Amino acid sequence: MYRRKLTALGYVQPEGINLNDDKSFKNLIVWLENQKIRSYKIEDRGPINDVDSRDWETNFIKYCGQLNCPIDPKDRPAVVDWLLGLAVHFEYQDNAEKFKQETSENVLNRRSSAPKVVNTNPLDALDFQSPDFIEGVNKLAGLLNINPHPDHLVTLQAISKMVKSRLNNEALQNPGEFVHQGKPYPIFESDLGFETGDFILNNAGKALRLLHIHDLRELQTQINECIVAVQLLTANPKTDTKLGKVGR
Template sequence: MFRRKLTALDYHAHDNFNVDDDRQFRSLIVWLEDQKIRHYKIEDRENLRNITSPDWPSYFQQYNKDLVAPDFKKREEQLDWLLSFAVRLDYADNAEKYKDQTSESVKKNLSNAPKVVSENPLDNLDFEADEFKKGVNTLAQLLNVTQHPDHLITLSAISKVVTQRLSAEALENPKSVIIQGTPFPVQEADLGFDTGDYVLNQAAKVLRLLHIHELRDLQTKINECIVSVQSTTANPKTDTRLGKVGF
């Protein structure tokens, strides 16, 4: 959560900083004071620099008071405020450097950066190319998927069919994915309200059925979580050797 601000401040360990590590946290505070904030005189920073001292938390608390920082209860909140404060000071010290920075200049700098070549072939696909659209429509015809005007929505429907019906588990046990029983008479179902348009009424019925299906799937997952928790908490293991009889 601090990476962007640490990067902006050119902190050397912005990628692997761990706020829960006392040594890393204290070292960062000292670095901020020495390099960016500079609230104390150099000779007054000794207590803060002594990061192994058992009294360091009290020194840090006094440091926050001297900076008139809000009284935060969590370390993460304290650090976030200090980083924001340091960024403001750094900008004030280098206003001439940053005042000409625009979105165009940033994009230009990024364009000059070395390009990372991805090994994933999907990253190189042009999803708006006519050839890609033709391939999606052809695949939809092979899988009997109704085509949508937006080929990406059609591709999403194809993805659902492939993951649900053509997975390794589904191919080994086709009966687990093939719907059994009598089809639901959606045409005869009661919607509960009338839109005044027959086509809209039928579409609303379909949407209601899809919503019910999602709710059932959610309830199934909730039940699975409950069963999993109960299997852990409802069967505690006891050590009978610790039991005593009498007094």
């Protein structure tokens, strides 16, 4: 709700204000006083600038009184809105002549003279909810033997995952290392380890358990790769018999 005022004042992160966060709130107050409002003399701004002080809230109440703020200082949204309005007022006073020269015509002329960015990505022009797109996703899923999901975007995620893992250049060159051969694992005939009392929930639990095991195996593979990479950087198997020691 403060974005326009903060943008007009030149605040660094106009969309990153969180009034429930003490640090964000205090930093905004300090910035407004030091850069825009300047109610105190520089040498008198210490109490309001010391955001880590235990007395900061008391000093802030005094600060609001100094400004004759009609808002309860404990009502952060309202008091910030009032302070921003005051800061905009002072900003206009300091640059009145500059703002008087700004007209709607000048603004429109600047916008029209700005270079137009032409988007060349064809994916941005796609309608992901159109019947043709949905039909194309389902047809592609059929070609890859992927069971379609009621939500076509979920089906598209499955297609993307399969393409990355099975149809990349490395997999196409060495299909035996990526496409598992042999008898499929009888997942629904395995023991779940516990009983839910519902056949469908039992099967869902078995599927989730298998997926979890798959994720753990992939994590272990990544850990092993990290260990090998570190060993390559730290190990030096060369033996210098002249020096009578291993390594450098």
